[in-house]
Amino acid sequence: MNLSNLPDAVLVHIISRLETKEAIRTSVLSKRWECLWASKYDFTFEEGCNNRRSFRSIVDRAFAIGESSSINEFRLSCKVGRDDSDIKTWICAAVKRRVQVVSIKLDGVLVLPPCLLTCATLTSLCLNLSDTSSLPTSICLPALKLLELDSVLFLADNSLHNLLSGCPVLEELIFSECCWLKLTSFSISATMLQHLEIIEEIWFRSNSSSSDGSQVVKFGTCNFKSFNHCGDVGNEYCIYNSHSTAIAHMYVSYSDGNRKKAARRAYKLMNRLANAEKLILKGDIFEVLSDAEELLPNFPSFQRLAHLQFKTPSVNLDCKPLLMWLHCSRYLKTLVFDEGISLLSDFSENDDLMNPMPRCLLNEVKNIKVNNFSGKKKELQAVEFLLKNALVLENMSIICIVNSWRLLRKVTEQLRGFPKGSESCNLLIAF
Numbered sequence: 001m002n003l004s005n006l007p008d009a010v011l012v013h014i015i016s017r018l019e020t021k022e023a024i025r026t027s028v029l030s031k032r033w034e035c036l037w038a039s040k041y042d043f044t045f046e047e048g049c050n051n052r053r054s055f056r057s058i059v060d061r062a063f064a065i066g067e068s069s070s071i072n073e074f075r076l077s078c079k080v081g082r083d084d085s086d087i088k089t090w091i092c093a094a095v096k097r098r099v100q101v102v103s104i105k106l107d108g109v110l111v112l113p114p115c116l117l118t119c120a121t122l123t124s125l126c127l128n129l130s131d132t133s134s135l136p137t138s139i140c141l142p143a144l145k146l147l148e149l150d151s152v153l154f155l156a157d158n159s160l161h162n163l164l165s166g167c168p169v170l171e172e173l174i175f176s177e178c179c180w181l182k183l184t185s186f187s188i189s190a191t192m193l194q195h196l197e198i199i200e201e202i203w204f205r206s207n208s209s210s211s212d213g214s215q216v217v218k219f220g221t222c223n224f225k226s227f228n229h230c231g232d233v234g235n236e237y238c239i240y241n242s243h244s245t246a247i248a249h250m251y252v253s254y255s256d257g258n259r260k261k262a263a264r265r266a267y268k269l270m271n272r273l274a275n276a277e278k279l280i281l282k283g284d285i286f287e288v289l290s291d292a293e294e295l296l297p298n299f300p301s302f303q304r305l306a307h308l309q310f311k312t313p314s315v316n317l318d319c320k321p322l323l324m325w326l327h328c329s330r331y332l333k334t335l336v337f338d339e340g341i342s343l344l345s346d347f348s349e350n351d352d353l354m355n356p357m358p359r360c361l362l363n364e365v366k367n368i369k370v371n372n373f374s375g376k377k378k379e380l381q382a383v384e385f386l387l388k389n390a391l392v393l394e395n396m397s398i399i400c401i402v403n404s405w406r407l408l409r410k411v412t413e414q415l416r417g418f419p420k421g422s423e424s425c426n427l428l429i430a431f
Contacts, residue, residue, distance in 0.1 A: 060086070145170060233261075250266075398415065
């Protein structure tokens with residue numbers, strides 16, 4: 001069939017599946033195709049190294065031709081010049097065409113047009129702004145469910161409150177390297193919020209006026225389905241009235257000179273996530289927690305935790321923070337060591353590594369997975385200890401990274417020769 005025989009609606013549907021650059025190229029096919037690309041449902045405009053005049057002409061033409069049609073997505077990445085009126089015009093044009101998804105990444109200072117943050121059709125908004133850009137004070141986004149703020153500057157105590165209070169059905173909120181200038185403590189309440197992600201960097205605290213360059217951020221909500229933190233715990237995060245959290249991610253790093261503070265804040269954050277059902281730990285979490293062993297007696301009790309996963313460098317099974325974590329997770333069902341497992345001490349000389357033995361190992365843990373297993377002595381001893389003491393274990397999966405069949409055969413024989421505390425345990429060894 002000849003494409004030219006298809007109705008315009010079908011052709012627009014086909015063009016909408018192309019990237020914006022490719023869609024524009026279809027305009028040279030014939031007179032009929034010349035304007036079809038501007039009726040596509042979504043637009044992505046990236047200035048990059050393009051000539052500014054040429055880039056501006058393309059965006060202007062897209063909105064001029066398809067003025068009457070609706071668009072689903074509008075994504076814009078460009079520099080802010082001396083005259084920023086064109087950028088504001090494009091944003092307003094997208095709002096006028098009942099846009100649902102907007103992503104704006106700007107290099108330079110821009111005051112966003114008020115119409116963007118009062119758009120009734122907007123369901124997803126991503127703003128990646130210069131630190132000197134700020135948000136309008138009047139905000140009303142009745143349909144917004146996802147809000148991602150990247151490098152956004154918050155100057156006033158009520159700026160963030162105004163933003164979120166204007167998003168009554170917000171479900172997902174992402175802060176990425178935002179700057180809380182001059183704010184030492186503030187609260188956030190979003191009753192429908194289900195997913196929260198915070199990515200922080202060290203240098204933002206240098207702009208703060210507080211004594212240690214940190215802020216206290218308080219989140220009040222009902223039930224998180226997921227919480228994701230990534231950074232050096234430079235700020236203190238408090239989560240209130242969250243009865244359950246399905247999945248929590250903690251990526252903890254540290255810089256020289258702030259490890260004690262990072263440890264204290266990490267403990268506080270852990271306390272707020274004590275009702276998590278699944279917990280995934282990343283980064284330098286155990287190094288950070290080991291710097292504040294005096295806080296171990298105050299370790300939170302994880303009464304709901306069923307799945308504990310480590311995406312950290314090879315975990316030492318007998319390090320004090322991990323031992324305490326196991327003792328405080330009485331109903332744990334699954335343990336996953338993504339980057340391997342080892343020991344600090346020698347199991348052959350001291351088989352009493354955990355005294356008393358964590359209740360979860362004796363009565364609850366049914367699944368253990370170990371990745372990046374190379375078959376070294378202390379790795380073997382760590383697996384031997386788990387096989388011996390996990391009394392209700394049903395499955396242990398070990399993914400080997402040995403580099404020869406001979407070594408794999410040797411490691412496999414050693415693993416299969418270890419005594420099992422659970423007669424029903426199935427040992428799976430793969431590579």
